Amino acid sequence: MNSTALLTDHYELTMLEGALRSGAAHRRSVFEVFARRLPDGRRYGVAAGTGRLLDALEDFRFDTAICDFLHESGIVDEVTRDWLAGYRFTGDVHGYAEGECYFPGSPLLIVESTFAEAVLLETLVLSVLNHDSAIASAASRMTSAAMxxxxxxxxxxxxxxxxxxxxxxxxxxxxxxxxxxxxxxxxxxxxxxxxxxxxxxxxxxxxxxxxxxxxxxxxxxxxxxxxxxxxxxxxxxxxxxxxxxxxxxxxxxxxxxxxxxxxxxxxxxxxxxxxxxxxxxxxxxxxxxxxxxxxxxxxxxxxxxxxxxGAPTAGLVYKLVARGASVEPGATMVPVAKKSSEKATRGGRKYAWRRIGSDGVAQEEVIGTGSAPEALKSEGRDLLMQYVAKGEVIARPTLAEIRERHEASRAELPPWSTQLSRGEPAIPTVYPS
Amino acid sequence: MNSTALLTDHYELTMLEGALRSGAAHRRSVFEVFARRLPDGRRYGVAAGTGRLLDALEDFRFDTAICDFLHESGIVDEVTRDWLAGYRFTGDVHGYAEGECYFPGSPLLIVESTFAEAVLLETLVLSVLNHDSAIASAASRMTSAAMxxxxxxxxxxxxxxxxxxxxxxxxxxxxxxxxxxxxxxxxxxxxxxxxxxxxxxxxxxxxxxxxxxxxxxxxxxxxxxxxxxxxxxxxxxxxxxxxxxxxxxxxxxxxxxxxxxxxxxxxxxxxxxxxxxxxxxxxxxxxxxxxxxxxxxxxxxxxxxxxxxGAPTAGLVYKLVARGASVEPGATMVPVAKKSSEKATRGGRKYAWRRIGSDGVAQEEVIGTGSAPEALKSEGRDLLMQYVAKGEVIARPTLAEIRERHEASRAELPPWSTQLSRGEPAIPTVYPS
CATH class of the missing domain: 3.20.20.70 (Aldolase class I)
Structure with missing residues (x-):
């Protein structure tokens, strides 16, 4: 096994150490992957990399050599080292189907677990999804232009x-x-x-x-x-x-x-x-x-x-959007969000539906917290599927299925979506109050 | 061992198969890595990745599983498969010191071996050098701007x-x-x-x-x-x-x-x-x-x-610049070059010297075939060092040495080299006739 655990930013480990010390490490947490905007006047993005990420997640383990490296380098203390030695992701992961088109704010991946388990995945999740989505998004424009x-x-x-x-x-x-x-x-x-x-x-x-x-x-x-x-x-x-x-x-x-x-x-x-x-x-x-x-x-x-x-990275971010009020099981989940300046985020665990008109054409990306309104369920489709349940990968679409998903997703967009000129996203993202 | 042999384009293998059939596979060949131009008005590039490439070269082996994959997929015939099973690079590699600044036409790497041995390395060589040089070139502008x-x-x-x-x-x-x-x-x-x-x-x-x-x-x-x-x-x-x-x-x-x-x-x-x-x-x-x-x-x-x-790849190419007139040992080396249109290349095995003024400031990148003129040797420094001799890695500078090389190389450029505005390369590349 080649561990993927060190394909990680230093600060994920220092945050873990701090959170283990404060005890907050064990609060339930919801992290969300999304793009604040599409690159450079693009009309849509293409979600990609999820399959690779599932492989990498299964290899995300801290073996003895890695634990010793982290401790001996002074990156983590003994308590943290010992916690890492037993690391295994036990949470849930939902996300967009790979190949699905996405828009600003689309919650491409939702990771739910303890803070400690989920924060460590940030860098790896983003590396994989940012790279692969950037390439797939460019590729889709090319295959579209090739008619x-x-x-x-x-x-x-x-x-x-x-x-x-x-x-x-x-x-x-x-x-x-x-x-x-x-x-x-x-x-x-x-x-x-x-x-x-x-x-x-x-x-x-x-x-x-x-x-x-x-x-x-x-x-x-x-x-x-x-x-x-x-x-x-x-x-x-x-x-x-x-x-x-x-x-x-x-x-x-x-x-x-x-x-x-x-x-x-x-x-x-x-x-x-x-x-x-x-x-x-x-x-x-x-x-x-x-x-x-x-x-x-x-x-x-x-x-x-x-x-x-022209857009070598998809600009996706991985943000804490909710966490338990305490470490007690069943503690209230508190929506959280960065408040300052242009990088503000929306707190809460999201649903995401694509509203589809009676003509079969996509109309809106509907994103909210709580349960999706019943009315939406007859007018669109749920964009989130479950990939991981209690740490086990439960869905792994084939590459052939992913190709079909992309073709269908792109075909469903309004006809102006495939124009190459710079402009607005093909459909608006709406947040029901 | 993780083999790097399949980090390769399909056509390297089909070319090998064709060349084994014609017998030309065993002609001595010289491949050269260079950039036709610097990206986007840049003043200099930074050679990087050579150390990583040497590691990857040592892992470039076709084990049984890989040979079977290539044969069973119909990519190569039996003769080629068997040749690959015994593959080991036995040639020489010269190149710029990692960290050295470079300019259009600088021969960053020169690979000399049989065609068969050298052509297979094209994709891997370029992937590593294009990526790492692109990042190092951007990084150098940033550290320079940070004063x-x-x-x-x-x-x-x-x-x-x-x-x-x-x-x-x-x-x-x-x-x-x-x-x-x-x-x-x-x-x-x-x-x-x-x-x-x-x-x-x-x-x-x-x-x-x-x-x-x-x-x-x-x-x-x-x-x-x-x-x-x-x-x-x-x-x-x-x-x-x-x-x-x-x-x-x-x-x-x-x-x-x-x-x-x-x-x-x-x-x-x-x-x-x-x-x-x-x-x-x-x-x-x-x-x-x-x-x-x-x-x-x-x-x-x-x-x-x-x-x-803004320049995510260095745009380096790997071109055959000379090959034996026959497969006989000691056969005359014939310079070769693509002739058509804007992508023409210069044939022949190159030398590369940087002419340095009496004030210690770099003046010209002097690139030619044959031996460097004696006059040049007192006015500059040889830019090529030998990394591999008869298949063995003989030089592997440390990262600390590479940092020093870059700092010295950049400091030696004319003072206008570190301006951020778009413009011409900091020094001209000259080809003595």
Whole structure:
């Protein structure tokens, strides 16, 4: 087991120590994950990472080596060390389905346990959800802009090596067709794809040699990279080598709009009418949209995807919203909230429903405390599902189910939700008084 | 051992399979890591991640489970699978010292081996160096803007959980004083710091209760967070509870410039003249610079740091620049380069020297092929050091040495290098003909 317990901020441990001393550590507590706002004029966010978080939660244990490290470094005292040695999360976790679209204030995750058990999870919860939701949110805009053409994730090299694996998963759940990342295939079953780079052409004595061996190795259905030297010449050689049944050619530089038209014309003239064109050069959702009318068959997206297309983190926070008035079992739960300045929060354990019109289109994100009004139940759907009960993971949707959830959730939003221009959230968040 | 071998793009494996078939896999090859440009008007980049890469390289092995996965998934054929089972990097790696400043075209890493051995490393090399260099480059601007005041890294929650550990290391080498990330402390010895969050105040029945228990637990020298409710009231309670020897107060919201002046005045009036002020709310290098004249003692930086302050990836590429004319030992090395469009590269195995004036100030990044001109050797310093010889790691600078290298390298740049405004690289890259 690789423990995830130290993927944590120092202050979670000092708060624990203080709370153990005051006794307040054992008060029932409700922590909530939400975004104060969507990044940069986005219309919606996509909840992602929950499945990874459940895995990480099961590995959140303080073994002897970790306990000794924390104590010997002077980070925690003996009492805290001994408490950590027995740590096991015994609370409940509810949250949005992974793949669900979300809006400002949506309670993406609700962690209920003692303060001590729940506060320690803050950093890990946020790291996972902030990263994966940022990638999935960007990916969803790209698959939407691609209007059915396959999008391929190939950004591993432009992000941290482990973030790359998570990014492949997050983009797949938001509609990407495949990834280049092999670990994502092994770990999560994400389909992978890839043929060759410029180095393969440069390695050989000629482009013809390189294309020939690639076709021999991977078959005529492969994708040949045609922009190492001269594109027109390479396309000619490619069809000459592979025949008109060549699977695809890939363009990785230059003016892709102009080039795609030129290459399509050339391929057609060479009789390779079914040979596809893959484009892959610093694409983002705007470039994809700009190529909508071009004869392009699929999009390979790298840098922009794995960096969240301008919003590399989802800006989610993890806030204490309620806690017991005392440590007694059954003590009254007191809503709590930071009061000062622009970072004020709303106290209380939330419900969250999406109001859906009779036309099937989402209208409002309804968030409140207590029980959801009965009227709402006939006009929408409950957005919270239970993931963990008394410390046990009880729900773990498959990646296929998560993909379906995202597709359905996005399809339910108003038609203006997928426009790329900056603007307001697709639906308003309302707080019934 | 956790193998790093699958943190790799699918096409590295298909290229390997093709090259094994053509026989070109065994040609000597030189791959080079460089940036075509610096991001977004930056004046310099900071090389980072090399130490982490050396660790990952030692774990780059294809064990039976991985070989079977690759073969059974149809990614590689039997010949390739069997070749992978015996994989061990046997080549040489040279590169910039970690912490060194770099410029467009600087050959940050040079990998020399057979094509087969070296091509497989592309994705991993770039993931590690792109991420860590992006963070270190942003961090360096922040520590420079802070003009000696300590900067604290606290961005773990805003990036992937493993990227967070690497970000703590990368920011530390670029001058940050400490991090919040405990795993970075355990794994790399990065100092950590942290006291409490708003949740700790909200958990208790009053701010006074929370402050009291924190002071009891962590001592008077602790940092109390004073913006949960009303800052002026909290500062009063803080000094009342801890006495005038209170270590510091932390401000995490509001207009920090105005607030810092107000809180400083209040602390002084309360006799807490040595109590420090830590500020931590969405800071970046520009905010830090704007607070230069404010009575602030240290800066906690999160989101902006771990996302590279607008440049979340360094944009480094890994390109084949030379390869043997044949597989014969001693075959002539042929410089190779992509020719088409804006992504053209320079072929050949590079040297890299920084020309230093008689005043000790860096003047030019001199990059060429073959041997460096003798004249250069008296006017500058060689930027390439050898990390790996015949597959063995032979140099592994400590994090302390890397910090010193960065400080010295930055200090050697012209004085305009640390301005924050967008502009040209601090020194030009020149290619002697």
């Amino acid at each position: 059915g053409r396959p999008c391929l994730e190939m950004g591993s090299r432009r992000t941290h090596e482990e973030a790359a694996v998570a990014a492949a998963r997050a983009s797949y759940l938001a509609g990407f067709a495949a990834s280049s990342n092999l670990e994502a295939r092994r770990r999560y079953g994400v389909p992978t794809t890839g043929t060759s780079a410029h180095a393969f052409v440069l390695l050989h004595d000629s482009e013809r040699d390189a294309f020939s061996v690639q076709v021999q190795t991977l078959g005529r259905d492969t994708t040949l990279l045609v922009d190492t030297y001269d594109v027109a010449e390479a396309v000619k050689v490619a069809v000459d080598v592979a025949g008109p049944d060549l699977g695809a050619v890939r363009l990785d530089s230059g003016d892709l709009l102009w080039m795609a038209h030129r290459v399509r014309k050339q391929l057609d003239e060479l009789g390779a009418k079914h040979t596809k064109i893959v484009v892959t050069s610093d694409l983002d959702e705007f470039q994809i949209a700009a190529l909508a009318a071009a004869p392009v068959d699929s999009y390979g997206v790298g840098t922009s995807l794995v960096t969240g297309s | 000696g005041r300590p900067c604290l890294e606290m961005g773990s929650r805003r990036t992937h959980e493993e990227a967070a550990v690497a970000a703590a290391r990368a920011s530390y080498l670029a001058g940050f004083a400490a991090s919040s990330n405990l795993e970075a402390r355990r794994r790399y010895g990065v100092p950590t710091t942290g006291t409490s969050a708003h949740a700790f105040v909200l958990l208790h029945d009053s701010e006074r209760d929370a402050f009291s228990v924190q002071v009891q637990t962590l001592g008077r020298d602790t940092t109390l967070l004073v913006d949960t409710y009303d800052v002026a009231e909290a500062v009063k309670v803080a000094v009342d509870v801890a006495g005038p020897d209170l270590g510091a107060v932390r401000l995490d919201s509001g207009d920090l410039l105005w607030m810092a002046h107000r809180v400083r005045k209040q602390l002084d009036e309360l006799g807490a003249k040595h109590t420090k002020i830590v500020v931590t709310s969405d800071l970046d290098e520009f905010q830090i610079a704007a607070l230069a004249a404010a009575p602030v003692d240290s800066y906690g930086v999160g989101t902006s740091l771990v996302t590279g302050s």
